[in-house]
Amino acid sequence: MAAAMQITELLQRVHVGDQQALHTVIPLVYDELKKLAAGHLWRERQARPLETTALVHEAFLRLAHGQHPSYENRAHFYGIASRLMRQILVDLARARATEKRSALQEVQLAEIPDLGGQPDESLLVMDEALERLARTDPLKVQLIEMRYFGGMTAEESATVLSLSVHVVRRELRLAQALLHKEMAG
């Protein structure tokens, strides 16, 4: 596939700040992540806990298609995927919250297990807090996305953001405290 062959080149262009390349990569990564999540669930009858990190890494392996992009390109990929992972999860949580509201007409009898689970209030609260934080400090939000939605190491984040590892660790710690405070209201 053309898309698979291009990904390393696209990432290289993202690395040097090419916005056009970024806009080409985003839908590719988004689709791959969703497809993988679906495939994962489709195959595994026993649903094991889902790790977004594993999905992000698998998406990379598939899109890279046997090629071995540089460490920098891979870090960039994870950076993009982290943001998209957050978007996917929040979109789904929001859709489900809406579904739940419209399902108020339906009465649920006690015996049936709710296959859908509970609404993802905590994720939506987190998302709103991140949005507020992003207005004053987008870098910190990026650090949180990379660490928690993409499972990136401090070294990988440092590469993508052109920061020292020390600064990444320090800022992430502060970002976490700020988010925690923001979520606590």
Add this chain to the structure above:
Amino acid sequence: MNIRIEELFHELADLSADERARYFVERDVDQDTRREVEALLACDSGTSAFLLRDISNAASRALPQIEPEGWRCGPYRLLDVIGRGGMGSVYLAERADGEVTQRLAVKVLPHGAGDPERERFLQERQILASLTHPNIARMLDAGHLDNGQPFLAMEYVDGKPIDVFAAGLTMREKIALFRKVCAAVGYLHRNLVVHRDLKPSNILVTADGEPKILDFGIAKILDLATDKTRTGMRMLTPDYASPEQVTGGRVSTATDIYSLGAVLYRLLTGKPPHAITFGKNACDRLMLRNQDESNVFFGHETHCRERVILGTDGPQGFRLCGKDLF
């Protein structure tokens, strides 16, 4: 974010409480700044654990909703989700093996479904396999995926829910349409099948006006010895569910008759049959509502409705209905 507060946070993050207090005094930090930094430091511990937990919980809840678009299911390729329920999603699908061009509806047991759901799914397939009626969506195929998930392929009904379709019809046309549905339900009952979930969204009408009954996900084969079966564990749509389903009583063919009455009410009045929230005395209210609103109907239609509503009382009602409507 105040730069000074950030700097203080970094400076103090790894110090003990005593050391922090001393720092504030030595550097002559004002009270407001101190309070803000301390609030931030209080949020420092254990943060990563709660973030990871929330995200991982959210992921394992949210991601199963992603539909496997383009996935192969036996000889079929899934194209789009056309319905989703506790008992699995229904997809618009096409034949992907090149034998013939065909569009159909494929229903797959969701991954992670428990044994009771699996059993019910297999039963639904079995029930559908035994039915042939122009107003009941036909089953076309059944199979298993490699991982053991069963699926079934059905006729794809490109239609509108009966209440939507009927909105523009005359009273006489509505009754004629409804009679076709009754005929199909009569066929089900003669084959000892109770649908148990009759409602407008499960009765689609094609462009040429043929109603088709869908979704036998909670249908039951009647026990011959008693002609009754126990209400299953399930989601109910209160507007169309019978009192015995709400209270967990025994269901019979009269259960479907009750739902037909509710559907008819909807068709004739355009209103949901009972826009009420279920409480302790739900069934009482349900029946009271029916009595209160009996004057909504007129002429021949009142006659129909009375017979249908009598279905709430059990087998006797069914007999009356059977005579007048089927």
